[in-house]
Amino acid sequence: MTNILKINQNNTTYTYTIIKEGFYPLNNILKYTFSRSGDNTNYKIPDKYLIHASWGRGTSRHTVKCEINYVHTIPIFKISFGESFQTCLESAKSATNVKKNPNKKVRFSGVYIFGLNSQELERERERKYQSCFLKPFNKLGNLMKVKRARKFGEHVFNSFNNIVTNCFYPGDNPVLQEIHFKVQDKNFQINFEDRDFEKENKKK
Numbered sequence: 001m002t003n004i005l006k007i008n009q010n011n012t013t014y015t016y017t018i019i020k021e022g023f024y025p026l027n028n029i030l031k032y033t034f035s036r037s038g039d040n041t042n043y044k045i046p047d048k049y050l051i052h053a054s055w056g057r058g059t060s061r062h063t064v065k066c067e068i069n070y071v072h073t074i075p076i077f078k079i080s081f082g083e084s085f086q087t088c089l090e091s092a093k094s095a096t097n098v099k100k101n102p103n104k105k106v107r108f109s110g111v112y113i114f115g116l117n118s119q120e121l122e123r124e125r126e127r128k129y130q131s132c133f134l135k136p137f138n139k140l141g142n143l144m145k146v147k148r149a150r151k152f153g154e155h156v157f158n159s160f161n162n163i164v165t166n167c168f169y170p171g172d173n174p175v176l177q178e179i180h181f182k183v184q185d186k187n188f189q190i191n192f193e194d195r196d197f198e199k200e201n202k203k204k
Contacts, residue, residue, distance in 0.1 A: 003017060003018045003019075004016065004017055004018070005018065005115070005118060005120060005121070007115070007118060009109070009112040009117075010109070010112065012055050012056075012112070013055065014053055014054070014055045014112060014113070014115065015053070015054045015055070016051050016052070016053050016115045016118070017051060017052040017053075017054075018051050018121070019050040019051055019052065020048055020049060020050040020051075021046070021049065021121050021124050021125060022046030022047055022048045022049030022050070022068065022121075022125060023046060023047060023048060023125055024044055024046055024047070024125050024126070025047050025070060025073075029070065029073045030044060030045070031044075031045045031074075031075050032044060032045060033045055033094055033095055033110075033111060033116060041117075043111060043116040043117050043122075044116075044122065044125075045068060045075045045095075045116065046068060046116075046121075046125055047068065047069060047070040047075070048068075048069060049066075049067065049068040049069075049114075050065070050066070050067050051065075051066050051114070051115060052064070052065055052066075053065075053066055053113050053114070053115060055113075062081075063081070064079050064080065064081045064085075064113065065079070065080040065081070065085045066078070066079055066095075066113060066114045066115075067079075067080075068095075068114065071092075074092050075092070076090055076091070076092050077090065077091050077092070077093075077094065077095050077097070077110070077114070078090045079113070094110060095110030095111055095113065095114045095116060096109060096110030096111070097110070137183050137184050137186075138184055145183075145186060148183075149181075149183065149186075149188045149190075150190075152181075153179065153188075153190040153192075156176075156179060156190075157176060157192055160176045161176075175192075175193070176192050177191070177192060177193050178190060178191045178192060178193070179192075
């Protein structure tokens with residue numbers, strides 16, 4: 001995942017530099033926030049989250065450091081700004097509450113500033129969350145080993161299709177033909193051209 005994201009939020013382009021994408025706590029601890037749009041869309045609140053967020057132009061350009069850390073199961077939202085981020089504000093209520101500007105005419109969504117609605121960051125956290133529950137490969141049966149390898153191949157194939165647009169001219173028609181990889185003592189081969197999955201015999 002790239003460490004810089006640009007997202008258009010409500011006609012404003014936010015640039016996020018990801019320092020730590022954080023992770024989702026267990027379900028009995030995980031908290032949610034709500035969007036300001038009134039559509040009742042809620043977003044998961046990560047722990048150990050740290051980004052720099054920028055928006056605006058010229059003299060109206062803003063850059064802040066946003067952090068979220070759970071303390072005794074409660075997410076604490078922190079924004080740092082000013083020279084070397086020396087000025088800090090904290091809130092245990094919401095992302096929007098912590099960034100309220102003394103000028104009441106200026107309103108921004110805390111969800112946008114913290115980037116809590118970023119689907120890319122959410123997918124990365126979900127991937128890490130699921131990996132916590134994965135069994136070691138040598139604890140799986142043969143069928144599950146094949147399924148695990150096939151799932152890995154699907155991720156490689158999807159990642160390839162997402163990356164090639166940034167590396168090749170559209171008319172170049174790059175094609176991922178096959179991959180070979182080894183997990184512990186098993187070798188795997190995936191042929192993407194005919195979408196055939198082959199598993200080599202386990203080495204003796």
